[in-house]
Amino acid sequence: MNYLKSVYIFLSLMLIVFIVDYFFINRRKLKIILNNGQTKKGKKKKVKPISEINNFLVPKFKLDKSKLNLKSLIIYISLINSFIIAFVSTIIMLLDLKTIWLLLIAFVLLFSLIYALYELLGRYLKKKEGK
Numbered sequence: 001m002n003y004l005k006s007v008y009i010f011l012s013l014m015l016i017v018f019i020v021d022y023f024f025i026n027r028r029k030l031k032i033i034l035n036n037g038q039t040k041k042g043k044k045k046k047v048k049p050i051s052e053i054n055n056f057l058v059p060k061f062k063l064d065k066s067k068l069n070l071k072s073l074i075i076y077i078s079l080i081n082s083f084i085i086a087f088v089s090t091i092i093m094l095l096d097l098k099t100i101w102l103l104l105i106a107f108v109l110l111f112s113l114i115y116a117l118y119e120l121l122g123r124y125l126k127k128k129e130g131k
Contacts, residue, residue, distance in 0.1 A: 006090050014086035022078035026050060030074055052077050052118065061122040067129055076121055084113045 029050050049055075053073065058065055088109045092102050 002094075006094055009093065010086050010090040013089055014082045017085045018078050018082035021081050022075065026074040026078055030070055033070070050074065050077070056118060057122050057125065061126045063122075063125055063129060068125065073125075080117045080121065084110065084117065087113065 029048055032045055033049070050070075053065075053068070053070075057063060088106050091109060092106050095102060095105065097105075
């Protein structure tokens with residue numbers, strides 16, 4: 001019964017984090033990027049890049065930024081981020097260890113999932129770009 005409750009917590013946390021990350025963070029950044037910094041009110045806003053794309057995926061996999069479909073890419077990024085946060089949180093809640101061990105396990109899980117999932121996304125984008 002405890003595991004079923006954990007699955008519900010995982011799914012609800014993943015949904016909440018996805019909604020916040022996609023609608024309130026990445027989609028706003030994408031609108032500003034696509035409009036070259038122009039907002040609805042006509043003000044010029046400083047364009048903050050989506051760091052996962054500019055700082056990791058494009059340089060590491062030598063992707064052509066003009067060929068990327070940014071609208072679908074931010075959905076993938078939001079899904080990956082929400083999965084990572086929900087998975088690590090759920091695993092940590094299931095374990096009954098001292099706080100220092102929970103932090104250490106969370107740290108290792110967090111960075112290994114970030115690296116692994118973004119590596120898979122980068123390889124997928126590179127393969128897709130080659131076609």
